Each structure stands twice: as structure tokens, then as C-alpha cells.
Amino acid sequence: MSLKIAIIGCGKIADAHVEEIRKISSASLVAVCDLEPIMAEQLATRYSVPHWYSDFSRMLDEQQPDVLHITTPPGSHLALVRQALAAGCHVFLEKPVAPQSADVRAILDAAETANRRLTVNYWPNFEEHALALRGLVAKGALGDIVHLESFYGYDLAGEYGTALRRDPNHWVRRLPGQLFQNVLDHALNKIVPYFTGDTPQVQVLAYQAGSGTNMQGGELLDELRVMMRDGDISAYVTFSAHARPVGHHLRVYGTRNTATADFQMRTVTLDRKQGFPSALGRLVPPFKVAKDYFRQGLGNVNHFAHARFHYFHGMHRLLAEFYRSIEENSEPPIPYAEILRVSELMDAIFQQVYPVVTA
Amino acid sequence: MKVLVTGAGGFLGVHVVERLLAHGYLEVRCFLRDSSKEEVLRRLADANPSASIEFVHGNLRSRADCARAVEDVEIVFHLAAGLKGSPAELFADSVVSSRNLLEALEARANPAIENTRAVLVSSFGVYGVVPLGRGARITEQTPLESRPELRDPYSFSKLRQEQLFWSHREKFGFELVVLRPGVIYGPGGGAFSNRVGLQIGPVFAHFGGANLLPLSHVRNCAEAIVLAGVHPGANGQVYNVHDDDLPTASVYLRQYRRKVRKIRAVRVPYFLTLGLSSLVESYHRKSKGQLPAILTRYKAAAAWAGNEFQNAKLRGLGWRPLVSTQEGMAETFRFLRSVESNNEPE
Numbered sequence: 180m181s182l183k184i185a186i187i188g189c190g191k192i193a194d195a196h197v198e199e200i201r202k203i204s205s206a207s208l209v210a211v212c213d214l215e216p217i218m219a220e221q222l223a224t225r226y227s228v229p230h231w232y233s234d235f236s237r238m239l240d241e242q243q244p245d246v247l248h249i250t251t252p253p254g255s256h257l258a259l260v261r262q263a264l265a266a267g268c269h270v271f272l273e274k275p276v277a278p279q280s281a282d283v284r285a286i287l288d289a290a291e292t293a294n295r296r297l298t299v300n301y302w303p304n305f306e307e308h309a310l311a312l313r314g315l316v317a318k319g320a321l322g323d324i325v326h327l328e329s330f331y332g333y334d335l336a337g338e339y340g341t342a343l344r345r346d347p348n349h350w351v352r353r354l355p356g357q358l359f360q361n362v363l364d365h366a367l368n369k370i371v372p373y374f375t376g377d378t379p380q381v382q383v384l385a386y387q388a389g390s391g392t393n394m395q396g397g398e399l400l401d402e403l404r405v406m407m408r409d410g411d412i413s414a415y416v417t418f419s420a421h422a423r424p425v426g427h428h429l430r431v432y433g434t435r436n437t438a439t440a441d442f443q444m445r446t447v448t449l450d451r452k453q454g455f456p457s458a459l460g461r462l463v464p465p466f467k468v469a470k471d472y473f474r475q476g477l478g479n480v481n482h483f484a485h486a487r488f489h490y491f492h493g494m495h496r497l498l499a500e501f502y503r504s505i506e507e508n509s510e511p512p513i514p515y516a517e518i519l520r521v522s523e524l525m526d527a528i529f530q531q532v533y534p535v536v537t538a
Numbered sequence: 539m540k541v542l543v544t545g546a547g548g549f550l551g552v553h554v555v556e557r558l559l560a561h562g563y564l565e566v567r568c569f570l571r572d573s574s575k576e577e578v579l580r581r582l583a584d585a586n587p588s589a590s591i592e593f594v595h596g597n598l599r600s601r602a603d604c605a606r607a608v609e610d611v612e613i614v615f616h617l618a619a620g621l622k623g624s625p626a627e628l629f630a631d632s633v634v635s636s637r638n639l640l641e642a643l644e645a646r647a648n649p650a651i652e653n654t655r656a657v658l659v660s661s662f663g664v665y666g667v668v669p670l671g672r673g674a675r676i677t678e679q680t681p682l683e684s685r686p687e688l689r690d691p692y693s694f695s696k697l698r699q700e701q702l703f704w705s706h707r708e709k710f711g712f713e714l715v716v717l718r719p720g721v722i723y724g725p726g727g728g729a730f731s732n733r734v735g736l737q738i739g740p741v742f743a744h745f746g747g748a749n750l751l752p753l754s755h756v757r758n759c760a761e762a763i764v765l766a767g768v769h770p771g772a773n774g775q776v777y778n779v780h781d782d783d784l785p786t787a788s789v790y791l792r793q794y795r796r797k798v799r800k801i802r803a804v805r806v807p808y809f810l811t812l813g814l815s816s817l818v819e820s821y822h823r824k825s826k827g828q829l830p831a832i833l834t835r836y837k838a839a840a841a842w843a844g845n846e847f848q849n850a851k852l853r854g855l856g857w858r859p860l861v862s863t864q865e866g867m868a869e870t871f872r873f874l875r876s877v878e879s880n881n882e883p884e
Contacts (some may be wrong), residue, residue, distance in 0.1 A: 346597050
């Protein structure tokens with residue numbers, strides 16, 4: 180029997196959810212909902228979704244979905260999750276989970292109490308290369324982890340940034356961490372599997388670079404550097420709206436080797452300890468890295484040829500795993516502890532960036 | 539009489555304000571989203587000391603901003619619309635914003651709604667041209683698109699916007715004039731409409747060929763909007779807006795290449811365009827969207843089947859182009875050339 184899926188929140192990201200849900204044969208999208216009927220109608224019409232609503236309770240009553248995708252601004256998530264759980268739905272949440280970690284904890288507790296599955300759209304971590312990097316770490320190819328560098332770039336001139344620049348009342352600009360909060364999940368969720376302590380040290384630098392972002396309604400900080408330490412492991416997190424090309428990568432430094440996952444090129448490369456002596460030890464490594472790239476370039480061509488190279492392919496895998504966890508009554512794909520740690524780190528970061536707002 | 543112009547800071551908006559002043563409408567409220575666009579309007583205000591030009595900054599997605607915008611105005615020239623971005627963005631900026639604006643007008647005590655006129659700048663994109671076949675003449679009577687979801691999201695959002703205006707007029711009884719411009723061009727505008735072709739990687743795929751290009755110079759378009767917008771007999775009417783002496787897409791491209799920049803262009807005849815569209819569409823479907831369906835047979839038929847156009851109804855109001863197509867193109871290409879020279883690396 181196929182899972183009945185519904186979506187609440189018919190903004191930009193809802194398109195991606197619709198497209199990925201439709202690729203999963205065990206699921207069928209039955210309805211979409213938005214408080215603004217025009218937005219619900221346009222999404223339903225463009226994708227031939229059978230029903231659309233502007234009344235959330237009515238959608239839950241009439242459609243009784245198995246899974247609800249929540250793609251509304253994060254301030255609304257806690258209330259929507261509670262209502263969805265009460266109606267018996269499992270929940271797939273768009274990031275950020277909630278403005279503050281207290282709400283994130285409440286959301287996760289509510290899901291556990293209701294015995295429903297919940298996960299968050301941390302889709303890049305379910306790309307092939309991201310999983311390959313986790314595999315390298317798991318099998319000990321890097322040795323013990325010493326340091327992590329997570330870089331996330333963002334183009335404010337692009338489609339998503341434009342909406343933000345033009346509208347001083349945009350919901351992102353009203354988040355405690357403003358722009359950073361809407362993107363930092365993707366940088367922090369790569370660190371938290373390795374940061375398991377309760378109180379990591381966090382040191383932050385944030386600023387607005389130049390006037391290149393042409394922002395309506397005043398200043399918006401758009402460059403962020405975070406230095407962190409948890410026991411023997413340290414990490415740098417960089418968010419940049421100005422660096423080009425727009426980068427997205429994770430570099431893991433181990434006591435044996437160092438690996439880099441590039442989320443733009445979809446590759447993972449390994450910087451290995453050298454066995455060759457002297458000058459030879461400097462000659463050989465570039466060829467080894469070149470071989471890594473060549474092999475993975477070919478692998479990506481293969482994925483493309485088999486139609487597995489979509490922008491949101493990681494989301495496809497995450498969704499498939501999440502739906503499977505519902506059908507098989509197994510653990511959801513992302514541990515709740517990691518979801519909570521991402522939000523706790525965000526709290527710690529934003530308390531330093533915007534102390535007045537978050538104090 | 540106080541009039542409101544939404545999108546006043548935009549490419550078309552500035553010219554509409556200029557034409558309003560030229561026609562003696564001196565109380566103009568300019569509603570702008572982007573405050574950096576105010577400067578050029580300020581210069582217009584300085585050049586017209588007897589005019590009273592007011593600036594209201596805001597976003598029509600906000601009902602409170604809409605309420606401020608419509609206070610005391612008798613005519614609303616609604617130009618603001620989403621031009622690019624995601625479909626959701628286009629609908630929010632064109633349809634949700636329009637609904638907010640209309641509801642703000644309807645909620646107002648004064649002037650009464652029946653004494654209010656809305657002038658909507660719609661688009662040629664709302665016509666359902668595909669079933670008509672090649673060479674069909676587009677008039678104001680041409681039926682509206684019945685499969686908007688198969689068109690580009692911009693055309694879809696403009697159709698819903700226009701339908702919203704007509705349905706609110708039916709219910710609330712305000713006056714409504716709708717203008718449907720073709721391709722608005724001029725200094726400050728872009729180089730190519732999709733009707734000429736699409737830039738695909740390093741190559742410009744020239745799909746338009748010998749089709750007529752329904753150009754509307756931004757000043758001529760603004761003149762049409764103002765003339766129809768204030769004409770007593772225009773209530774409830776639709777006007778197609780384009781210039782006389784329309785060039786073909788290939789003439790436009792040839793002149794662009796001669797006067798602005800030598801771009802690498804490949805002419806694609808219509809039958810090949812349809813074939814290519816079938817391929818793209820079929821790959822898009824089979825690969826479940828691995829590459830976007832920028833070409834589909836439906837979109838291709840809407841954009842490149844080729845139509846004839848007529849502006850007789852607009853001319854019946856006394857509209858005459860202020861700028862000839864020849865002058866307009868020359869002026870536009872000079873502007874685009876200057877932009878290109880500024881972009882060239884030193």
C-alpha cells in the first residue's frame with residue numbers, strides 16, 4: 180500500500196519536495212496546503228496534485244495523510260508538527276527545524292511521545308560522495324579525526340537570495356540568526372556526527388562584506404566564520420555570500436589521511452600519507468588525486484546516464500530511507516541527537532552574532 | 539485627481555510616470571519596492587515643479603503597505619509584477635500582491651470603489667495561441683490560455699493575475715482597463731525576448747526566424763497605458779499594445795549582431811524546433827527531470843509558431859507611437875552597445 184503524502188507550505192522549496200515525492204513509487208502526493216490559497220492552488224495546478232487546501236485542519240481530516248512534509252517558515256514548525264502528530268502523521272521537516280533549540284527539543288520529544296517518525300531535509304548528506312566520505316571515516320581510512328572544515332557558500336544574487344534581498348520583512352530576516360540560520364544547517368550537520376560532547380567551545384566572527392549584496396531594508400550580515408572545539412576535535416565553519424565560485428565542501432583531517440567531499444562537483448578525494456621518499460614524495464600525490472577525480476568524474480557520468488544525477492538526488496535517497504523507516508518501523512535516517520546538536524550549535528553561534536536578539 | 543503607479547521604479551514604471559506628467563496628471567503616488575530606483579523619479583519630479591509626486595516604499599505582499607499605497611487615489615496603474623525567479627516567487631509577486639492591492643482598494647471608504655479605476659498591465663502571454671496554429675492573428679478577442687500549467691510560469695502567473703482582476707471587478711464594480719503589451723523594449727531593458735530565441739550555453743538558438751516580433755517601445759507602451767488608463771470609454775476594455783512596422787525576429791537579431799555584439803547564433807527552423815522540443819520533453823520525462831524542460835512542444839508552439847498582430851483598437855483611442863520602430867531599435871542597440879563596452883574587460 181502506498182504512503183499518502185501531503186505538504187504544507189507552497190513556497191519555493193515545495194517544488195523540490197513535490198518532484199522528489201513523485202519519484203518514489205511507494206508514495207503518492209494527495210494534497211498540498213498553504214494559508215494563502217493562491218499559493219496552494221498554483222502548486223497543485225502546476226503538478227496536477229489532486230487536492231489543495233488553505234485550511235490545514237481540514238486537509239488533515241479529509242486526506243488523513245500518512246506523512247506530512249512541512250515546508251513553512253521555521254517559526255510555525257512546532258505548532259504544525261504537534262497538530263500533524265496528533266492526526267497520526269509522520270513528519271518530514273524542511274530545515275531549519277525551529278528558530279531555537281528549545282523548540283527543536285520539543286519537536287523531537289513530541290515525535291517520540293507520539294511514536295511517529297520525523298526527519299529533517301539534510302539532503303546533501305545523502306549524496307553518494309557524502310556517504311562515501313562517512314564510509315571512509317567509518318572504516319578508519321582517515322585514522323582518528325583531528326579537525327573538520329565545513330564550507331558553505333551562497334549566492335545572494337540567485338533566485339533564493341533575490342527574494343531575501345528585496346523584502347525587508349522576509350521571514351528569513353526575522354530569524355534569530357537571520358540569513359545564517361537559513362543556511363547553516365547544511366554546514367553544521369556535517370560536523371555534528373563527530374562532535375558528540377555536551378558543550379563544545381564556539382568562537383564566532385560575523386560581518387557584512389562590501390555593499391555587493393544590494394540589500395533592501397538595511398544591513399544583513401553575510402559572512403560568518405566559526406571556530407569550534409569538542410575534546411580532541413576542532414572545526415572551522417565558513418559561510419560566505421561573496422566567495423566565488425559558490426563552494427560547498429567538507430574536509431576531514433585525520434591522523435592517517437585527509438579526505439575532502441566536494442558537494443558541488445560531487446566528488447570525494449583522499450590526501451594520502453606518502454610512502455615515496457624525498458622529491459618523489461612530492462611528484463606522485465597530484466597524480467593520485469587526479470586519478471581520484473578522473474574515477475569519480477566517470478562515476479558521475481555513469482550516474483547521469485542512469486538518471487541519478489539530479490540536483491536533489493540526495494533528497495530522493497533521504498526520502499526513500501525515511502519512508503522505508505516508516506514502513507518497516509525502524510529508526511529514521513538522521514539520529515535525533517544530531518538534529519538537536521545542530522540547533523544547539525546554532526544557538527551558541529547566534530548568541531555571539533546577535534547577542535541582543537537572542538539573549 | 540491622484541493616481542497610484544505600482545512598480546513605479548521599474549523599466550516601464552518610470553516612463554508611465556513621465557507620460558502621466560506629460561498628460562497633465564500631476565498628483566502621482568509612486569509605489570516602489572526598491573528604494574535605489576527613486577533617484578530617476580526624483581529627477582522627473584525636479585523637472586516638473588508644478589507636479590506633486592509622492593513616494594511610498596513598500597512591498598505589495600504586505601497588506602499594510604497596500605493600504606498605505608491606495609489611500610485617496612482614484613486610478614491605480616498596476617505595473618508591479620514578478621518578472622523572474624521561482625514559480626512561487628512569481629505567483630507571490632504578481633498574484634498574491636494583486637489580490638492584496640485589490641482588497642486594500644475594496645476595503646477603503648473613500649473614494650468609493652465604483653468611482654475607482656484599476657489599470658492593469660497584463661501580457662501577450664495570457665493568450666491561448668497554441669490551438670490557433672501557425673500564422674494566426676492575435677486580437678483582443680483571442681481566447682485566454684486554457685492550459686497555463688503547460689506554459690512558462692511567468693505567463694501562468696500573469697494569466698491568474700488578470701483573471702483575478704476581472705473576477706474582483708465583477709464582484710465589486712470598479713472600473714477596469716487591461717493592457718496586454720507584447721515585447722517591451724528600449725534603453726534600460728534587456729536584449730532578447732524569448733520570441734527571438736534562447737541562449738543555450740555558448741550558443742544563441744535563434745528559434746524566432748521570420749516571425750513578427752510584437753515590439754512595444756517602452757515609451758510607446760507607457761503612452762498607451764496612460765491614454766487607455768484615463769480614457770472614459772476604456773472601462774471594461776482590453777487593449778493589445780505593440781508598435782507599428784514590426785520587425786521579424788531575424789531582422790532584430792541581425793541588427794543586434796551588427797550594432798551591439800557578434801554573438802554566436804544558430805538559426806533553428808520551426809519544424810526542427812518542434813523535433814528538438816519533443817526530444818527535450820521526452821528526455822525530461824524519462825530522466826525524471828534531470829535536465830529542465832526548457833523546451834516542450836507546447837512552449838515552442840506558444841513562442842515560435844508565429845503570429846500576426848493588430849493594434850487597431852489601441853489606435854482607435856488616438857494612440858500613436860512616440861518613437862518609431864526604426865528609431866527605437868537604433869536607440870536600444872546604442873544603449874546595449876554601451877552596456878557591452880562597460881562589461882568588456884580592460
